[in-house]
Amino acid sequence: MKQEWIEIRGKARPICPICGDPILRNLIVIDGKYYHYGCWKNRSKKMPPWLPLWICMDCNHVTSKPKTVIIEGVKHRSCPKCGGPVKLLRRG
Known part of the structure; x- marks a missing residue:
């Protein structure tokens, strides 16, 4: 599954696959995919x-x-x- 991107104010921004919002700050890269840090932190509690x-x-x-x-x-x-x-x- 490829990472989705959107252009905001002339810059390409990744879309968080957990919440679906563009990532403007507080990003973390896990296995080559971009996430909001807060989304990933909450999701990581549910990880095996x-x-x-x-x-x-x-x-x-x-x-x-x-x-x-x-x-x-x-x-x-x-x-x-x-x-x-x-x-x-x-x-x-």
Whole structure:
């Protein structure tokens, strides 16, 4: 499903898939989709508790699916967007 956009005052703004309103401020990007932070926060309370969330230390991208590689038997996770290191935000 593609993100919908609308033009407001000459700028393209994403539409929040939860509430359907254009996002003017307080936006968060989850797995490449834009949400109002408040909408996502309220929705995340309803998300499955077993789903861990990771945040990138470089670009602040939040994802449930970081890239994983094993180097010399040690598992390393990285941001799927920029490749930076990720930190566990919420344990599943």
